[in-house]
Amino acid sequence: MSIEKELSEKAFQLCSKFLCGEWKDRNNFKVEKLNGGLTNKLYICSTQTGEGKIKKVVLRIYGLIMQDVNAQITESVVFAILGQKELGPKLFGAFSEGRLEEYIPGRNLKTEELRIPEISTTIATRLADYHELEVPMSRDPVLLEQFQGYYKRCEQLGVNMERYKEPFKFCSQLIQNTRSPIVFCHNDVHEGNILIDKEKIDAGSSMIESLRLIDFEYSAYGFRGFDFANHFNEWTMDYSNTKWPHYHFNQSDFPSNDQQRRFISAYLEQQGKLSEDSIVQIMEEVMEFAMVGHVYWSLWSEIQAKVSDIEFGYVEQG
The missing domain is CATH 3.30.200.20 (Phosphorylase Kinase; domain 1)
Incomplete structure (x- = not known):
């Protein structure tokens, strides 16, 4: 067969x-x-x-x-809860x-749409609601454990780790010392995981009202700053490239201070916590975790390059 x-x-x-x-x-x-x-x-x-x-x-x-069976069980529980709350499929x-x-008919956002002010602030409000979810799973942040696990797995797979040693040490220390609050994080808010729901559009909703976060496989309790920094890093990655390595990278697309402030303000306003001090605090968290996000996903990419049969330039991304 x-x-x-x-x-x-x-x-x-x-x-x-x-x-x-x-x-x-x-x-x-x-x-x-x-x-x-x-x-x-x-x-x-x-x-x-x-x-x-x-x-x-x-x-x-x-x-x-x-x-990992435990990870699969956890993700299925999270997925079911979010589906019942109509926050996901x-x-x-x-x-x-x-x-x-x-199956939700619609389309994913395009990378360039992430910077459209109306869309960006809507994503921020969705993330604000997500961070306030109460989910029956361990509240201990998993980022450091995952980070160290990816590093160890890369070593086991024979990846040349020389260029990762210092960044890994620096980022591990940063994670251990961070004061960023612990919230329920999505951990993968990029354009491919943001859906425009066609049924809501057909029912008369605006595109903004129809935006939904999807794909919760990396969701867990973790540091707020990582979720923000990870999303902002994704502004620089365009996965629509049909040719190898199947993405475009442009560091200059990282959101400006004004774009960050607009996003963060919408997030805080949704939670009823808007203040200048809070905006500055999150912007500092973004600066802390931006490098962590790059190193984290680089290690992930090195593993994928060894074990995945999906056609994608994982090594180039790493």
Whole structure:
């Protein structure tokens, strides 16, 4: 059996098991690859109802970097809670290699849209709400543990670590000494994880009202400054490049002080905590964690380059 046929059969069995009804009809079942995942492989599964309507769900198959069972369980719990709160897609089924989730018709943001003032401030309010979530998981920040884990894994995989030694030491010390508050972080707020919900647009909502954060696989309790800095770093990365290494990097696109202040002000206003001191505090946290974000994702990229079969320039990104 070819890989395509094997995948199609596995997808059908999963949809039939978790969704029942029309999903048990093999003749109307289809599966197609969904582009965009850098960690996991994504597929759209579809079937036809008795009335001729098309139903769709997303099948997510975890990448090799997400093989820790505890991490998978935690992420599924987070995903289910956010789906129930209508802050993310609904969870339809979880299994050892991945999950079935709600398909939300729409499109992801483009990198250049992150700097549009209305969109930027809306992302800030979404992040503000996210940071105030109460999630039943450990409140201990996981950033340092993950950071050290990525470094150790790179060593095990034979990566030349010479250029990482000093940055790793510096960033580890910074994480240990930070005074940035602990909140429930998304940890991966880039344009590919921000969706414009087509159904809300069709119902009369504005594009701004329809923005949703998606993909919560890196969500955990952590330092507020890391989430901000990580998002601002993503302003410099454009993943729409169809040619190798499949991204463009432009450091000059990092948000200016004015753009940072606008974003941070919207965030604080959403939480009812707007003050000049608070704005300055978060801007200082951004300066602290910007380098941490670069080194963190560079180590992640080195691992992906060794273990992932997704076509992407991970080494070049690192």
